[in-house]
Amino acid sequence: MENKHSLPTALHHDERRSLPNTARNRKRYDDHLLGKPAANETRYFTSISALLFRSAVQRQSPSNPRQRCFDRRILIASDPLFRSTDDCTSPWIAQRQYNAFPRGKPLAFAAPARLLSPPTPSHRNRMRSCLILLVLLSIQGLTAADEVQRPNVLFIAIDDLNDYISPLDNHPGIQTPNFDRLAERSVNFTNAHCAAPACHPSRVSVMTGVHPATSGIYRNLFGAHGPRWRHESPVLLNAIVLSQHFRNHGYRAVGGGKIFHTLQWTAGDSQNDPHAWDDYRGDPLNPIAPDWPRAKRIPDAKTGLTKGRPLNAQLFGTAVIDAPEDSYGDHLVADWAIEQLQAEHTQPLFLAVGLFRPHIPWEVSQRWFDLYADADVQLPPHQTNDLDDAHDHGRTHWHQWVIENKQWPNFMRGYLASISYVDHQLGRILNALDESPMKDNTIVVLWSDHGFHIGEKENWEKFALWDQTTHVPLFIHAPGVSQDGQSSQQAVTLTDVYPTLCDLAQIPIPDQCDGTTLVPQLRDVSAKREQLSLTSFQFTNEPIASHAVSDTRYRYIRYGNSFEELYDLDSDPNEFNNLAGTAGHVQIQARLAAHIPTSAAPDRTVPKDSSYNRKKNQ
Structure with missing residues (x-):
């Protein structure tokens, strides 16, 4: 005045x-x-x-x-x-x-x-x-x-979330009002794919910007307490983690929940890098509440349903939890995130929030199951002998167990309930942001580490290169930049997130990054990209990688044994018909094949214990 x-x-x-x-x-x-x-x-x-x-x-x-x-x-x-x-x-x-x-x-x-x-x-x-x-x-x-004027960053990672949410595939009956709300206030990248179809390599690639084909980190790494991935890959030894890079440029970087891969509640593993943060909720090497999952609450052990079950009774199942919701791990992480958004900060804030659901086991309170009555649950599209012209992913025994025990509708219901539960936690965080003084100066990015199969192509979980596994939600809101409420159909890989956030915050993009900025698509969703999406994985202990490439219509897969698949996602979104080698698709196949890495890094995640059967990816 x-x-x-x-x-x-x-x-x-x-x-x-x-x-x-x-x-x-x-x-x-x-x-x-x-x-x-x-x-x-x-x-x-x-x-x-x-x-x-x-x-x-x-x-x-x-x-x-x-x-x-x-x-x-x-x-x-x-x-x-x-x-x-x-x-x-x-x-x-x-x-x-x-x-x-x-x-x-x-x-x-x-x-x-x-x-x-x-x-x-x-x-x-x-x-x-x-x-x-x-x-x-x-x-x-x-x-x-x-x-002071640099934008804050709200960085939300969700585990095992596929494209069932309503802004994407819109699975029949799905109720995700807060994902809808986020889509209305951001750019929805409807053709985004993970860099690897497993938690650990996907998260490392997002947080370092380095693709698995460059680093050699293709699969989940076990038996580690801390960032062992740095020492497994020479490329990652001195890589700057995304949060650390923002710290180096004046940001306060805080995190909570599952950002890097962690299995500390089952195997004592956590891949977080404690040095990449100013602060982390609880212990950065033990970021998820120890009461997840509650195996003792799964009633199947009493009925004998656990006999022959893949994994074990602790993980592959669904149940109603009768404990108060405010004791759930994701609720506690959301509480912490809300506190961060309500607090005063003297530096621009990089806030990373990792939510665990809908990762297995699908255990949430009754009210989320009530959204999906048994009679209304629809199974995904499927057909007999779907794998006759496709790669054998080695997990058909999971699907066989589910069918024999008549658990498919039950597991679908549990997965949908878990999605609605995490949607609720997202809404709580968005409400806190809306009530925060940071509302108008905060970039919001939400992503999932990979997709998820609920029986599609006779597969369960992830660990595959089909669209159902690699297709992920990706929403980005950038104040004054993004065309909010619109969608981009351009092919995107999650390694593009790191350079995009740097570009938006006007800080240098490290040379280590394999991805490219998405700011042109944020400004104009019709802007074309030359880059295609690339997902890489290794199915066996053989040091040969398999890769999948997608453009705006086709998906091409080349496995380590040279087997090929080609799908037209416009006419065949469920990937039932393999077009590889068929007349009329030779040029398309050759064009996409040219984007397959010719010298992918050798696998750095082969366990030293040769008795561990990585082939089953369990």
């Missing part, structure tokens, strides 16, 4: 004591002491200079008159219209006005009625030193102002 009734406080206290307060008396004082001011010439200073001026004039004057005079000269060092004088009581100080103004607005000063006497050499040297100091402080002030 403009303050026209106050004078600079650098006046000596005796002068201030006798100074009239009203605007009318102020004018009389000026006319009497200085004569009527010259024409209303104004000079403008930047907001930073004005703030420095305010800071300087409000300092308490020292007792030494000569030092007090020198301090006053600091105030005029940057204004050539004013000149120094040995008279420390010169009345020009009383005539200079400054207006309190919002940040970023110019500051107007009344022009002096007359020029004062030229400075002496000693005074000139002092003024030169003060001017240098003022410039340095201005640069520092500009840097500080830039830090």
Whole structure:
């Protein structure tokens, strides 16, 4: 608010004591002491200079008159219209006005009625030193102002979430109002794919920007406590984690929940890098509440259903949890995220939130199961002998167990209930953001580490290269940049997230990144990309990778044994008909095959214990 009734406080206290307060008396004082001011010439200073001026004039004057005079000269060092004088009581100080103004607005000063006497050499040297100091402080002030204005980042990772949500595939009957809400306020990348169809390699690729074909990290890595992936891959040894990169450029980086892969509640494993964060909820190497999953609550053990079940009773199942929802791991992580959004921050914030559901086991409270009555649950499209012209993924025994025990509808219901539960947690976080002062200056990105099969192509979980496994949600909201509420159909890989966030925050993109920025698509969803999506995986301990490439219509897969698949997703979204090698598709197949890596890095995740059967990916 403009303050026209106050004078600079650098006046000596005796002068201030006798100074009239009203605007009318102020004018009389000026006319009497200085004569009527010259024409209303104004000079403008930047907001930073004005703030420095305010800071300087409000300092308490020292007792030494000569030092007090020198301090006053600091105030005029940057204004050539004013000149120094040995008279420390010169009345020009009383005539200079400054207006309190919002940040970023110019500051107007009344022009002096007359020029004062030229400075002496000693005074000139002092003024030169003060001017240098003022410039340095201005640069520092500009840097500080830039830090405040940098966008915050809300980075949400969800585990095992496929494209069933309503903004994507829209599985019949799915209820995900908060994903719909996020889609309305962001760009929905409807053709996004993970870099690897497993938790560990996918998350490492997102957090480093390095694709598995470059790093050699293709599969889940077990038996580690900390970022063992750094030491398994020479490429990743000195890679800068996304959160660390933002820390290096003035951000406060905090995380909670599952960002890197963690199985500490079953195998004692966690792949998080504790040095990449300023703070992490609880223990960065134990980020998920220890009560997940609640195996003892699964009733199947009493009925004998666990006999012959893949994995074990602890993981591959679904059940109603009767504990209070505020004790659930995801609820606690969301509580923590809400606290971060409500807190005051002196630095721009990079907030990473990892939600565990809908990862197996599908255990949530009754109200989420009630959304999906047994009679209304629809199974995914499937056909007999679907694998006759496709790769044998080695997990048909899972599907056989589900069919024999009549669990397919039950498991589908559990998965849908878990999606609605995590949708609710997302809504709580979005509500907190909407009520936060950071609302209008926060980038929001939400992604899933990979898709998920609920019996499609006789497969369960992930660990495949079909669209159902690799297709993931990806939403990005960038204030003032993104065409919110619209969709881009361009092929995207999750390794594009790292450079995109750097681009939006205007910080350098590290050379390590394999992806490319999505800012052109955020600005214009119709903008084309030359890049195709690339997903890589290894199905056996043989050091040969398999790859899948997608454009806006076709999907091409080449396995390590040279078997090929080609699907037209426009006419065959369920990938029932393999077109590889068929007439009329030779050129399309050759075009996509040209994007398959010719020298993929060798597998760095082969377990040293050869007795561990990685082929089953369990």
